[in-house]
Amino acid sequence: MATPGRTAAARTGLLRYWRTLKRFWGSALASQMEYQVNLLIEVVAMAGNLAGSLLLLWLIYGRGQQLGGWSLEEALVVLGIYTLLDGVSSTLLRPNLGAIVTQVQQGTLDFVLLKPIDSQFWLSTRTLSPWGLPEIVTGLALAIGAALRAGARPGVATILGGALMLLSSVVILYSLWFVLATTSIWFVKTWNVTEVLRAALSAGRYPISAFPAGLRTLFTVVLPVAFLTTVPAEAILGRASSHWLLLSVAVAVAALLFSRWFWRLALRDYTSASS
Amino acid sequence: MRIWNLGRRLHHGGRVARALFSSQYALMLEYRAETALWALSGLLPFIMLGIWSQLAVPPAGLEPGHGAEAGGIGLDQLQLSRYFLCAFVARQFSVAWVVYAFEEDALQGRLSPYLLQPLQPLWRYVAAHLAEQVTRLPFVVLIAAVFFLLQPAVLWIPSPGRIVATVLAIWLAFTINFLLQSCIAILCFWSERASALERLLFIPYLFLSGLVAPLEVFPPALRAAAHWTPFPYMVAFPAQLLAGQPVPIAASFAAMVGWISLLLPITLLLWRAGVRRYSAMGA
Numbered sequence: 382m383a384t385p386g387r388t389a390a391a392r393t394g395l396l397r398y399w400r401t402l403k404r405f406w407g408s409a410l411a412s413q414m415e416y417q418v419n420l421l422i423e424v425v426a427m428a429g430n431l432a433g434s435l436l437l438l439w440l441i442y443g444r445g446q447q448l449g450g451w452s453l454e455e456a457l458v459v460l461g462i463y464t465l466l467d468g469v470s471s472t473l474l475r476p477n478l479g480a481i482v483t484q485v486q487q488g489t490l491d492f493v494l495l496k497p498i499d500s501q502f503w504l505s506t507r508t509l510s511p512w513g514l515p516e517i518v519t520g521l522a523l524a525i526g527a528a529l530r531a532g533a534r535p536g537v538a539t540i541l542g543g544a545l546m547l548l549s550s551v552v553i554l555y556s557l558w559f560v561l562a563t564t565s566i567w568f569v570k571t572w573n574v575t576e577v578l579r580a581a582l583s584a585g586r587y588p589i590s591a592f593p594a595g596l597r598t599l600f601t602v603v604l605p606v607a608f609l610t611t612v613p614a615e616a617i618l619g620r621a622s623s624h625w626l627l628l629s630v631a632v633a634v635a636a637l638l639f640s641r642w643f644w645r646l647a648l649r650d651y652t653s654a655s656s
Numbered sequence: 657m658r659i660w661n662l663g664r665r666l667h668h669g670g671r672v673a674r675a676l677f678s679s680q681y682a683l684m685l686e687y688r689a690e691t692a693l694w695a696l697s698g699l700l701p702f703i704m705l706g707i708w709s710q711l712a713v714p715p716a717g718l719e720p721g722h723g724a725e726a727g728g729i730g731l732d733q734l735q736l737s738r739y740f741l742c743a744f745v746a747r748q749f750s751v752a753w754v755v756y757a758f759e760e761d762a763l764q765g766r767l768s769p770y771l772l773q774p775l776q777p778l779w780r781y782v783a784a785h786l787a788e789q790v791t792r793l794p795f796v797v798l799i800a801a802v803f804f805l806l807q808p809a810v811l812w813i814p815s816p817g818r819i820v821a822t823v824l825a826i827w828l829a830f831t832i833n834f835l836l837q838s839c840i841a842i843l844c845f846w847s848e849r850a851s852a853l854e855r856l857l858f859i860p861y862l863f864l865s866g867l868v869a870p871l872e873v874f875p876p877a878l879r880a881a882a883h884w885t886p887f888p889y890m891v892a893f894p895a896q897l898l899a900g901q902p903v904p905i906a907a908s909f910a911a912m913v914g915w916i917s918l919l920l921p922i923t924l925l926l927w928r929a930g931v932r933r934y935s936a937m938g939a
Contacts (some may be wrong), residue, residue, distance in 0.1 A: 422852045426859065433863035440873050446711050487875040573690055584703045592706045 435553035449590030461524030468516030478562040531559035546613035549633035585610040680787035695795035703741035742895035750829040758841035770871040801846025835919035845930035
């Protein structure tokens with residue numbers, strides 16, 4: 382039971398974080414606007430990647446085959462969600478979490494730890510690259526459009542379920558990135574772990590049932606690729622069973638808590654670069 | 657007299673090459689953990705093998721006698737596994753990252769001393785790449801061994817002729833990759849964001865090189881179009897060679913040599929123009 386005083390304190394605390402977030406992103410946007418050529422490059426890269434993925438799906442479906450029992454439209458929902466998550470990675474995850482390694486190498490992490498704000502929050506939200514936004518919008522549009530063509534009926538439950546699953550998948554993706562970035566506290570030179578993650582996550586372009594049993598288990602239990610794209614796609618298509626929804630939320634919460642615990646553990650071992 | 661001079665220059669060149677290679681190799685050994693991670697990040701062909709092998713299985717309802725043809729991709733399970741394993745190997749030993757190394761050197765002002773040395777700086781990067789390939793070798797062998805442990809039926813022994821041809825093909829593939837990337841890297845002299853162009857170059861490479869799908873599954877027109885680009889020669893051709901699949905060997909080698917003789921002069925011309933433009937960073 383929170384006392385009125387504590388609730389008020391919590392509210393001003395949250396408000397402070399919200400105001401900080403607005404400052405962070407405002408200044409990031411202002412500086413990124415200096416590099417508008419990047420927008421062109423990102424849009425061309427996105428179009429190329431989508432065209433390649435569509436080509437691959439066309440090669441498969443064009444000969445009358447199916448990926449693990451999913452129709453073309455249903456597989457496109459998965460591709461849309463993959464594109465959306467890729468956009469989230471380039472908007473928020475890569476610019477912020479990629480910088481942690483540099484902070485550790487150059488010893489500037491000390492200044493972050495001294496700030497009167499949660500260090501995980503600071504490191505995860507400090508900057509924002511708007512050039513991933515077209516990818517987020519396109520991915521979402523593709524997922525919704527394909528789901529409608531696949532015959533999904535947009536009821537309240539479907540929309541809520543889909544939104545909740547997308548939120549969990551973003552949280553899981555964030556936690557994976559953050560945990561990997563955290564390892565740089567111990568092994569300074571491991572920034573390319575994130576490349577390994579990216580390569581493994583590219584399996585998320587396809588529904589998980591398109592893989593042989595061994596890989597399916599690997600991508601569900603060890604590396605939660607299934608929860609990143611397949612489960613949200615099932616939810617958007619309105620056919621996810623409630624226990625998969627619950628499981629996905631549970632995985633997201635557990636992943637977030639783990640990332641928090643792991644960060645604290647890493648900080649306990651942190652000895653600054655200069656000392 | 658002239659011949660004696662040439663001999664001395666060759667001898668000198670050999671010494672420079674040996675010194676460059678051994679120093680870069682010592683440097684790369686320091687980064688073994690990173691190299692292992694790079695090797696792991698090339699696992700994409702195995703993921704794609706998972707997808708395609710499910711498709712190679714004949715759909716339920718067709719008798720197994722239909723075999724590969726029912727799967728409709730013209731390759732059976734074993735051939736697919738071998739192809740993607742070889743694609744993985746070909747990719748591992750033809751990777752180039754000269755754009756990133758060059759961009760960092762240029763931005764941090766390390767390029768200026770290199771330019772003063774009586775040695776074309778690109779050779780330094782060639783040596784670094786070759787040294788990195790040597791440090792990569794154990795990890796690639798390890799990954800291949802794990803693959804054979806999981807699927808012992810896939811194990812095969814390529815003929816010695818094919819092995820020699822594959823090594824040559826992978827070196828040529830690396831040369832094409834290196835030259836393509838060097839052209840982009842040299843653009844650093846004009847623009848600070850040349851590495852973004854590399855991302856764009858990677859997209860046709862990814863889909864046309866045979867890394868995500870064997871070229872056999874492409875419709876004939878698209879396959880013919882792909883062969884007008886250098887990309888199929890960079891992964892698919894060495895992979896097919898090593899996997900023992902029928903492939904036009906002489907024509908493919910000719911195409912690779914053709915691409916190299918096109919890219920090499922372009923790289924050198926760009927280099928000369930770029931150095932003339934160069935005004936050191938941080939100087």
